[in-house]
Every structure is written in structure tokens, then in C-alpha cells.
Amino acid sequence: MTTGSASAKVILFGEHAVVYGRPAVAVPVTELQARAGVDEGPDGAGCTLVAADLGRRFNLGQAPSDDPLAHTVRLTLAKLGVRQEPDLTITLGSDVPIASGLGSGAAVSTAIVRALAKHWGRLLDPADVSALVYETERLHHGTSSGIDNTVIAYGQPVFFVRGRPPEPLQVAAGFWLIISDTGIASPTRLVVDDVRRGWESDRAHYEALFDQMGEISKAARASIEAGEVTRLGPLMVRNQHLLAAIGVSSPLLERLCLVARQAGAGGAKLCGAGRGGNLIALVTPETAQQVTSALESAGAVRTTLTHVSQVIE
Ligand code: PMV
Numbered sequence: 001m002t003t004g005s006a007s008a009k010v011i012l013f014g015e016h017a018v019v020y021g022r023p024a025v026a027v028p029v030t031e032l033q034a035r036a037g038v039d040e041g042p043d044g045a046g047c048t049l050v051a052a053d054l055g056r057r058f059n060l061g062q063a064p065s066d067d068p069l070a071h072t073v074r075l076t077l078a079k080l081g082v083r084q085e086p087d088l089t090i091t092l093g094s095d096v097p098i099a100s101g102l103g104s105g106a107a108v109s110t111a112i113v114r115a116l117a118k119h120w121g122r123l124l125d126p127a128d129v130s131a132l133v134y135e136t137e138r139l140h141h142g143t144s145s146g147i148d149n150t151v152i153a154y155g156q157p158v159f160f161v162r163g164r165p166p167e168p169l170q171v172a173a174g175f176w177l178i179i180s181d182t183g184i185a186s187p188t189r190l191v192v193d194d195v196r197r198g199w200e201s202d203r204a205h206y207e208a209l210f211d212q213m214g215e216i217s218k219a220a221r222a223s224i225e226a227g228e229v230t231r232l233g234p235l236m237v238r239n240q241h242l243l244a245a246i247g248v249s250s251p252l253l254e255r256l257c258l259v260a261r262q263a264g265a266g267g268a269k270l271c272g273a274g275r276g277g278n279l280i281a282l283v284t285p286e287t288a289q290q291v292t293s294a295l296e297s298a299g300a301v302r303t304t305l306t307h308v309s310q311v312i313e
Contacts, residue, residue, distance in 0.1 A: 004114025022214030101272020184276025233266025248274030
């Protein structure tokens with residue numbers, strides 16, 4: 001079997017504003033992984049995809065054209081110059097929760113691309129992997145900024161502006177985040193569409209809010225590159241206020257952010273599309289346990305502690 005894997009991701013700053021051309025900061029979450037394994041299948045069997053977590057097993061030839069898993073496989077085979085459907089079994093697995101702002105779709109796609117490239121003895125560079133995964137991301141949410149596929153395919157912290165090559169971030173001093181799940185699935189596309197409606201009804205107001213989010217991303221980048229980690233907390237709090245102002249927070253997200261801060265987090269904010277999904281809280285090894293306990297008592301369904309550093313996959 002040849003295997004490929006990919007990390008989840010979180011957006012630290014700048015979600016939504018990134019769709020409108022402002023910078024965002026995102027990092028891989030190596031503690032949560034998607035995996036793909038490729039085995040030779042019997043002659044003439046074609047390509048079978050098995051996603052036990054999703055209760056799915058299907059043949060590539062029979063999958064609809066907009067099936068995201070099949071789409072990734074087809075695009076990757078085309079990129080590798082494989083013209084005829086190969087006899088393969090592709091087995092997928094993932095610890096990344098779905099529809100919760102952690103990039104589950106992009107992580108599974110990236111794992112597939114990496115496993116297939118390895119099977120054919122090819123090394124695709126991160127820009128190629130990212131471009132392939134972006135094509136599938138567009139199926140999930142039409143106006144995707146490309147941040148998920150970028151941070152996951154590059155496997156390192158990035159400063160990202162839509163349409164430009166990502167700028168890798170130099171993490172001068174590692175820091176700890178708690179990622180905490182509200183347990184409410186929130187499909188990105190619906191939230192992004194709502195924000196667009198808001199923007200269409202009052203462009204000047206939304207543009208001003210997006211400008212402020214973009215400035216926060218720039219300040220966060222400077223703090224991360226200078227190793228001034230404690231500055232990130234207040235930036236998170238400001239970013240959260242702005243996200244609430246564009247209507248993507250929720251009473252539960254607000255409550256959990258407050259609980260995290262009261263328990264000692266330096267700052268907290270929703271991450272990803274919002275309305276549900278996950279929040280992040282800036283912690284230290286000393287505060288991590290009390291913040292985790294407080295979040296879980298207040299209703300968070302899952303918490304993951306992640307260390308942000310100069311990871312390169
Ligand atoms: O919910 P996620 O993690 O897929 O993040 C969406 C990020 C948005 O900025 C809201 C949309 C996008 O395409 O960048």
C-alpha cells in the first residue's frame with residue numbers, strides 16, 4: 001500500500017475578509033489527520049473508493065461528476081498522465097471533523113493527491129497539490145478563497161492573500177491553541193453566501209469591517225514573526241468582534257469565547273466560516289487544562305490542543 005496524509009487547518013485571523021481580498025493567517029493542525037491508502041486491485045476491477053467513516057464504497061466510473069472524492073481522483077490521475085481508469089482500491093480515513101471549519105474536505109483531497117502521486121512515483125510540489133485540491137474545493141463552496149487547500153497542501157503556517165502565492169510565516173516562538181468544537185455543523189457555503197448578501201446590501205460598511213480584519217492579520221503576522229505571542233490574544237478578541245459584526249458568530253460561540261477568556265485564555269475567536277464549527281483560544285501549557293475543562297463544562301463537544309510552530313510536511 002502507498003499512503004498519503006494531510007493535516008487539518010485553522011484560520012487564525014482574516015476568515016471571510018479573505019474572500020474579499022484581505023490577508024488571512026492560517027496554520028496546519030498536525031494533531032488531526034486525513035489519510036489515503038492506495039492498493040493495486042484485481043485486473044479489470046477499475047478504481048474503487050472506500051470511505052468507511054462516511055459509510056461509502058463506490059466505483060470511480062459510476063460516481064457522479066460532482067462527487068468531491070471522485071473529482072479529486074479524476075483530476076489527479078489526469079495530472080499524472082494516467083489516461084485509463086487504473087485497477088486500484090483507494091481507502092480513506094480521517095480524524096478531521098466535517099463541516100466545522102477545520103478543512104476536512106481539503107485534507108482528504110490532499111491525502112488522496114499525495115497517495116496517488118506516490119503510487120506513481122511522482123513528487124508533486126505544494127503549488128500543484130494546492131491547485132488540484134482547489135478544483136474540488138470549488139465544488140463544495142463556489143466562492144472559496146483558496147486558503148484551505150493552500151495551508152493544507154503547503155503544510156506550514158501561511159500569510160495568504162487570495163490569488164497570490166502564499167507567504168510562509170516564520171514562527172519565531174511556538175505557541176499553543178485550544179481548538180474547541182461547538183458541535184454545530186455549519187456548512188461554509190451557506191455562511192459565505194449570507195455574508196455576500198450583507199455585503200451587497202451595505203458595501204461601504206462591510207468593506208470597512210474587512211479592512212479592519214485585514215489590518216489584524218498583518219499585525220498578527222508581525223507578532224508571530226517577532227515571537228511576541230501574547231499580542232495575539234487581544235488581536236483575536238478584536239477579530240471576534242468584527243466577525244460578530246458581519247453576522248457569523250452565534251450565542252454559543254460568544255459564550256464559549258467568553259468562558260475561555262475567563263478561564264485564562266489570552267484571547268479567543270471563532271475560526272472558519274462561523275455560526276457553529278470551532279473556536280480557537282490562545283493558551284499556555286499552564287492554562288491549557290483549565291481552559292479545556294471550562295469549555296467542556298460550558299458545552300463544547302470536543303477540544304484539541306495544538307502547538308503552532310514551523311511545521312513543514
Ligand atoms: O469553514 P472553513 O474552514 O472552510 O473556512 C472558510 C473560510 C472562509 O473565509 C469563510 C471562506 C473562504 O473561502 O475563505
